[in-house]
Structures are given as C-alpha cells and as structure tokens.
Amino acid sequence: MCDFSLSTWILLFLFVAVIIARQFTWMLLLRKIDCLKMTVREVCLAESRFRMSFKVGIAVSVLCAVPLLASMIWDMSQMGDRYILIGAWTGLVVGTLIGIRLFLKAWSGIKELKEAITDLQ
Structure with a gap:
C-alpha cells in the first residue's frame, strides 16, 4: 500500500549522500580553523571558505530536496488516501x-564567528 517509486528511492539516496557530503565538508573546514596557530589573514580566508561552503551546501541540499519532495508527494497522491496527502503537506510546511529557523540560527553562528575574527584584527 505505501510503496514509493524507484525514482523516489533514488532521489532519497541522492539527497542523503548530498547531506552527508555537506556535513563532512563543513566538519573538515571547521577543523582547519585554529585561531591560535593561524595568522589573522589565514583565519579570515578559512572563515570565508566555510561561509561560501555553507551557502553552496544549503543551496545544493534544497535543490536535491525539491524533486525528492515532489516525487514523494506524487507517489502519495497515487495511494488514494487523502489523510496521507494531508499529512505530507502538513509535514512539508512544518519542516x-x-x-x-535552523538555517537562521546557523547563519547567526557564522556571523558571530566572523565578528570574532574581525575583533582579532
């Protein structure tokens, strides 16, 4: 009854792979920032790379999520139960x-990092 199409499963695994790659990239970039061992210029460059990676990572994640969600909702609409579809749209809005909210919180953390680096100068 709740069987998704092959395209939905492929898009799901692609989305998960993108999220994992994004998180590992951010982890590696943040690990490289060491204010005690780096010059101010190096820290500024590292912060700039992280900020750009953050923006690109979010954009790529959203671009992968849109077709996934469209495919999932299409599959759910074919199941014939309107409550599944109502739940999907409600989950989409809440999500x-x-x-x-999480994006804005993370972005404020990046701004705080930038301000702390600016204070070092």
Whole structure:
C-alpha cells in the first residue's frame, strides 16, 4: 500500500549522500580553523571558505530536496488516501519552518564567528 517509486528511492539516496557530503565538508573546514596557530589573514580566508561552503551546501541540499519532495508527494497522491496527502503537506510546511529557523540560527553562528575574527584584527 505505501510503496514509493524507484525514482523516489533514488532521489532519497541522492539527497542523503548530498547531506552527508555537506556535513563532512563543513566538519573538515571547521577543523582547519585554529585561531591560535593561524595568522589573522589565514583565519579570515578559512572563515570565508566555510561561509561560501555553507551557502553552496544549503543551496545544493534544497535543490536535491525539491524533486525528492515532489516525487514523494506524487507517489502519495497515487495511494488514494487523502489523510496521507494531508499529512505530507502538513509535514512539508512544518519542516520548512523548522528548516528556516535552523538555517537562521546557523547563519547567526557564522556571523558571530566572523565578528570574532574581525575583533582579532
């Protein structure tokens, strides 16, 4: 009854792979920032690379999520139960709001990092 199409599963695994790659990239970039061992210029460059990686990572994640969600909702609409579809749209709205909140919180953390580096100068 709740069987998703092959395209939905492929998009799901692609999305998970993108998220894992994004997180490892951010982890590696953050690990490289060491204010005690680096010059101010090096720290600024590392912070700039991380900020750009953050923006690109979020954009690529969203671009992978849109077709996944469209495919999942399409598959759910074919199941014939309107409550599944209502739940999917409700989850999409709630998930979007939570995602925006988390993005803004993370972005404020990046701004704080930038301000701390600016104070070093």
